[in-house]
Amino acid sequence: MKPEDNQENLKRCICQECPVYGQCSGEKDERLFCGRTNSACAMNKGRQCICGSCQVYFENYLEGGYYCIKELK
Ligand code: SF4
């Protein structure tokens, strides 16, 4: 299930430290892809997703990653 799209989760999201995350997403202030939807931007696809180090990921028993590229259903 998707994590809640709330301020607490938004603050704890570490997407902006991720190598997959690019300038385009920064300009749009995109974050919390797991609780929202995937990005409208082209991401740095060859890099490693760091969702696995995120507290939101643990607490919601998420699997996989790269939610900025493929929406979590
Ligand atoms: S699991 Fe990934 S997308 Fe979701 S809040 Fe954490 S870093 Fe952001």
Ligand code: SF4
């Ligand atoms: S969803 Fe994963 S791959 Fe995408 S920016 Fe966030 S941490 Fe990086």
